[in-house]
Amino acid sequence: MSAVKDYFETIEGCKTHILRAGEGQPLLFLHGANGGRWLPFLDDLAKDYDVIAPEHPGFGTSDTPDWLDNTGDLAHFYLEFMHQLGLDNVLLVGTSLGGWISCEIGVRSTQALDRMALSAPAGIHVKGVQKGDMFLWNPEQMVRNLMYSKELQDKMLAMPVSDDERDMALRNRFTTAKLAWSPRLYNPDLAKWLHRIRIPTMILWGRQDKLIPASYGERFNELIPGSVLKTFDECGHLPHAEKSGEFTAAIRDFAKG
Amino acid sequence: MKFFLFHLMPYADLDLSATDKYNTSWVTLPNSYYDPKKGHLLYNRYLDELEMGDTLGFDGVCVNEHHSNAYGLMPQPGVLAGSLARRTRNVKIAVLGRALPLLNNPVTVAEEYAILDNITGGRLIAGFVRGIGAEYHSWTSNPALSHARFHEAHDLIVEAWTKTGPFPFEGKHYHFEYVNLWPRCYQEPHPPIWIPSQGSTETIDWASHPDRRYVYLQTFSPKSALIKYMQQYRDTAERQGWQAGPESLGWATPIYVAETDEQAVKEARPHIEAFYQKFLRMPPEMIVPPGYTSLKSMQQMMRAKAELAFGEKNIEEVMANGMFLCGSPATIREKIIEAGRDIGVGHVLSMLQFGTLPADLTRKNIELYAREVIAPLRKEFGVSGPEMAAAE
Numbered sequence: 001m002s003a004v005k006d007y008f009e010t011i012e013g014c015k016t017h018i019l020r021a022g023e024g025q026p027l028l029f030l031h032g033a034n035g036g037r038w039l040p041f042l043d044d045l046a047k048d049y050d051v052i053a054p055e056h057p058g059f060g061t062s063d064t065p066d067w068l069d070n071t072g073d074l075a076h077f078y079l080e081f082m083h084q085l086g087l088d089n090v091l092l093v094g095t096s097l098g099g100w101i102s103c104e105i106g107v108r109s110t111q112a113l114d115r116m117a118l119s120a121p122a123g124i125h126v127k128g129v130q131k132g133d134m135f136l137w138n139p140e141q142m143v144r145n146l147m148y149s150k151e152l153q154d155k156m157l158a159m160p161v162s163d164d165e166r167d168m169a170l171r172n173r174f175t176t177a178k179l180a181w182s183p184r185l186y187n188p189d190l191a192k193w194l195h196r197i198r199i200p201t202m203i204l205w206g207r208q209d210k211l212i213p214a215s216y217g218e219r220f221n222e223l224i225p226g227s228v229l230k231t232f233d234e235c236g237h238l239p240h241a242e243k244s245g246e247f248t249a250a251i252r253d254f255a256k257g
Numbered sequence: 258m259k260f261f262l263f264h265l266m267p268y269a270d271l272d273l274s275a276t277d278k279y280n281t282s283w284v285t286l287p288n289s290y291y292d293p294k295k296g297h298l299l300y301n302r303y304l305d306e307l308e309m310g311d312t313l314g315f316d317g318v319c320v321n322e323h324h325s326n327a328y329g330l331m332p333q334p335g336v337l338a339g340s341l342a343r344r345t346r347n348v349k350i351a352v353l354g355r356a357l358p359l360l361n362n363p364v365t366v367a368e369e370y371a372i373l374d375n376i377t378g379g380r381l382i383a384g385f386v387r388g389i390g391a392e393y394h395s396w397t398s399n400p401a402l403s404h405a406r407f408h409e410a411h412d413l414i415v416e417a418w419t420k421t422g423p424f425p426f427e428g429k430h431y432h433f434e435y436v437n438l439w440p441r442c443y444q445e446p447h448p449p450i451w452i453p454s455q456g457s458t459e460t461i462d463w464a465s466h467p468d469r470r471y472v473y474l475q476t477f478s479p480k481s482a483l484i485k486y487m488q489q490y491r492d493t494a495e496r497q498g499w500q501a502g503p504e505s506l507g508w509a510t511p512i513y514v515a516e517t518d519e520q521a522v523k524e525a526r527p528h529i530e531a532f533y534q535k536f537l538r539m540p541p542e543m544i545v546p547p548g549y550t551s552l553k554s555m556q557q558m559m560r561a562k563a564e565l566a567f568g569e570k571n572i573e574e575v576m577a578n579g580m581f582l583c584g585s586p587a588t589i590r591e592k593i594i595e596a597g598r599d600i601g602v603g604h605v606l607s608m609l610q611f612g613t614l615p616a617d618l619t620r621k622n623i624e625l626y627a628r629e630v631i632a633p634l635r636k637e638f639g640v641s642g643p644e645m646a647a648a649e
Binding site: 135136137138166167170171173174175176177178181182183184 | 284285393394397398399400401402540541542543546547548552555556559
C-alpha cells in the first residue's frame with residue numbers, strides 16, 4: 001500500500017488539509033464532528049481506491065474561512081473542491097456531520113458523484129426521537145456514548161491525549177457548535193429535498209447509536225429513493241471505527257454495484 | 258460610593274439533595290422540585306426585601322436574568338422591575354440582564370427598558386449581558402454566535418433609542434424594515450448602560466471604548482480578580498484617551514453583616530455554602546459551551562485545568578479570597594473602604610440575601626447594612642444618598 005500523502009490545497013480561499021492514499025476510483029471521505037484523522041479503515045480502502053480525506057474548513061489544521069456559517073456552505077465548498085481537484089465518478093463516503101454534508105452536496109448536484117455511502121448521517125430531525133446531547137457530555141461520557149464496546153471505550157479512554165490534540169478537539173467542537181447547535185444537528189429544509197439524490201445510496205447505522213438513534217436510518221432510507229439500509233449490531237455511532245472490517249466490506253460490495 | 262441592593266431571588270426552598278442527584282441546579286434540574294405555593298411566598302418576600310432598599314437609603318436596587326434554574330427565579334426581570342417601578346420612589350432600578358444573544362428580537366428589550374424608564378421618570382439603569390453558558394443550553398441558542406449577536410443586538414437597541422424612527426436595521430443576525438420605538442426613553446439620550454461580567458479582556462475593551470464608556474461590573478470574583486479587572490478598565494480607557502473614575506466601576510458581591518464577626522460567620526455559614534456549593538453547581542460542559550469564550554481563552558483554560566470560580570467552597574475559602582464579605586459592621590466598612598479607596602470601585606452591589614438565607618436574617622442583614630455600613634460610609638466618602646439629594 002502506498003504512503004499517505006499529507007498536503008494543503010487552497011480552495012475557495014481556504015487552506016485545506018488533505019490526506020490522500022491509494023489508486024483507483026476516487027473515494028472522498030467526509031469526517032464527523034470529532035475530526036479528520038487518518039484511521040485504519042482508510043488504509044484498508046486505499047488498497048482499492050484513491051482515498052481523499054480532507055479536514056473540513058474550521059476543523060483540524062484547515063483554515064476557518066469567513067464564509068463558513070452552515071453545512072450548506074460546506075456542501076458548496078466540496079462541490080468546488082471536487083471541481084478543482086478534477087474529481088469525477090466519485091464514491092462519496094460521509095460519517096455523521098460528514099454524512100450530513102454529503103446529503104447537502106447530493107441535493108445540490110450529483111454530477112461528479114458515482115454513489116454515496118452515509119454512515120449515521122446527521123441532517124434531519126425525526127419528530128419525537130431525541131438525539132443524545134453531545135454538548136453536555138463530558139469527555140468520558142463522549143467516548144462511552146459514541147461506542148458500544150466497553151473494551152473499545154476503555155482502550156480509547158486509556159490513550160494519552162496531548163495538549164495539541166486537546167486544542168484540536170476543542171477547535172473541532174467550536175466549529176461543530178457553529179454548524180449544528182441550533183437547530184440541533186439538522187437543517188429543517190434538507191428532508192424536503194433528499195429525493196433529489198438519484199444516485200445509488202447506502203445508509204449504514206449502528207443499532208446502539210446513542211447520538212443519533214438507529215430509527216433515523218429508517219427515515220433516511222424512506223427519504224432517499226432506492227437507498228439501501230445496512231445496520232450493524234453491537235455498534236454505536238462510529239461503525240467505521242467500531243466495525244471497520246464489516247464497514248469496508250460493505251463499501252466494497254456497494255461500490256461494485 | 259454608591260450602594261445598591263442586589264437580589265438573585267433563589268428558590269430557597271429547594272431540596273438541596275436534588276443538586277447532588279442531578280449534579281446541577283441548572284438546565285436539567287426538573288421543575289417538579291419547584292412548588293408554586295412556596296414560590297408565591299418567595300417572590301413577594303423578595304420584592305419586599307428589595308423595596309426596603311428604597312426606604313433605608315440605598316442608591317438603587319438590582320434584579321438580574323437567568324433561565325431554567327433554582328439559583329435565581331428571574332427569567333423575565335422586566336416583570337419584577339415593573340413591580341418595583343411602582344412600589345419605589347427614590348432608588349434607581351438596575352436590570353442586570355438582559356441576555357441579548359438569546360433573543361430573536363432585541364427590540365423587545367429596547368421597548369421594555371423604555372417603558373420602565375418612562376414609568377420611573379428616569380430611574381432605570383439598563384444592563385446588557387450575554388448570559389452564562391448554561392443559558393445557551395436552556396434556550397438552544399448557539400454559543401458560537403454569542404459575541405456577534407450581542408454586539409449586533411446592542412447596536413440595534415441603542416439605535417432604536419437614539420435615532421428617529423422609522424428606520425431600517427440591516428444586520429447579519431437581525432434585520433428589520435421598520436425600527437420605530439414607541440415609547441422613547443425618558444432619560445437623554447438613553448438610560449445609563451451597565452455591563453456585568455466575570456472578567457474578560459474583550460468585554461473591557463468594548464465597554465471602555467470612548468464611544469460607550471459603559472459602567473463595568475465585576476461579579477462573583479476573588480479580590481485578586483477584582484483588582485486586576487478594575488485596573489485593566491482604567492488602563493484600557495487611558496490608552497483610548499479618557500480617564501475612568503470610580504463612577505465607571507462596580508462590584509457585585511454577597512455580604513453578610515451581624516453584630517460580631519463570629520456571629521456573622523455562624524449565621525451565614527449554611528446559607529452561603531448552599532449558595533456556592535448547590536445553587537451555583539454546574540459541570541464545565543454546562544458553564545462553558547463551545548464558542549461562548551474565544552477558542553484561545555478556552556484552550557488556555559483547558560491547558561491550565563483552571564478551576565472554575567465555583568465549586569465545593571466553604572465559607573472560610575470564599576471569605577479568604579474575597580468572594581464573600583462577612584463580619585461585623587466595622588469589618589464590612591473596612592472592606593468597602595478598601596474597595597473604594599484602593600481598588601477604585603464606585604458602585605457596591607451588595608447581595609444581602611443569598612442561597613437559603615431566611616427572611617428574618619435577610620431583613621436583619623439589610624437593616625444592619627443600611628444603618629451601620631451605608632450611613633457611616635456616606636460620611637466617610639462625603640457623598641449624599643438619594644433622599645438627602647432630594648432634600649437639598
